[in-house]
Amino acid sequence: MKVSMTVNGRTVDADVPDRTLLVHFLREVAGLTATNVGCDTTSCGACTVLLDGQSVKSCTVLAAQADGHQVTTVEGLANGDGEMHPVQRAFHLEHGLQCGFCTPGMVMATVSLLAENPRPTEEEVRTGLEGNLCRCTGYHNIVRAVLAAAEGGDI
């Protein structure tokens, strides 16, 4: 079917099979490969993107369901001058990653979390990121990064 959506402010149109998942549309049609396919079973959160501003797991959304909607991937966070988004900067400064595979999803889940709860407690950060798995860090620096981003405001 013909699908048209706005991805990071740019219109992306394509005629794709009805069963195309949003994550494959983003990676293979829009050419935005930062969004990772991890578990492919709605568990790990590596494929998290924003759909109309809310975090979703793009392995469990059809491209057809996103037709006509706004999608933001991690590639869309930095501003036009390449200046990092405050959440990206916080993950960088607090070293909220090791291998980096989960990071695009972690960052997008964090952007959504802070949009809903700009000043979360540490516990709220931990429960707010329950849908994102990291096998390297033990989460400590990720939680620090989210708290630092919230502390800095201007999300």
Next chain:
Amino acid sequence: MIPAPFTYQRAGSVDEALSLAAEGGDDAKFLAGGHSLLPLMKLRLAVPEVLIDIGRLSELSYVREENGHIAVGALTTHHDVASSGLVGSELPLLAHAAGQVGDPQIRHRGTLGGSLVHSDPAGDLPAVILVLDATLVARGPAGRREIPAGEFFEGLFETALEPGELLTEIRIPRPAQAGWSFQKFTKRAIDWAIVGAAVQGDQVALVHMGSTPLRASAVEQALAGGAAPADAAAHAAEGTSPPEDINADREYREHLARVLVARGLAEARSRA
């Protein structure tokens, strides 16, 4: 993993959804948030030939007060149920439980109606709807009808809905007793409950203790007969038929049911 091929159709209204379902017959399924159906399709546990996307029917996404009950549109997401001020003040058990489903991303997409029609005995919300004595409103080829929650869940993944019928609304009366609790025992945050218990006043329902959500009738009868909560909770596993799986055998689930009901009754009383 991607699902087996299917034809995607999009309904612009409830009437259109019903007529597409009538055309599609047994090969068609409604798609709401897709967070139960799409994972099943990826695993080939469901292979519909036609998906009828009802996700854009905004007329089925609402929470409102009507004649003494709270009406929730079937397409209201878990996130919207959990953050509704009206649900939070009138039905705090439902607001809390909706906020415990899956994880934030799942709650942004998954819908209350979807989780009920999926009828997974390990799901949280079917037990909550059961303990709250809700009424489910469905529309279908034969018109509109109301189904009490106690008659809705018929078995594993089976409900009282007829082919081509669509759940449109969940009506929940104001609870007679205010105290509530929701207890869920899982290994990891996003897992389904190994066992769960929903408590509203002296009413108790169990998650994952049979092929459907169950009212803990023996507990309710004991409470009605004047038993202390801790004594009543000892009856929690009576009349249940818990499944056995990699997480728990029957005996362990029965133990969990007694423990979780005891905790739930104690917490509910502390909030009454």
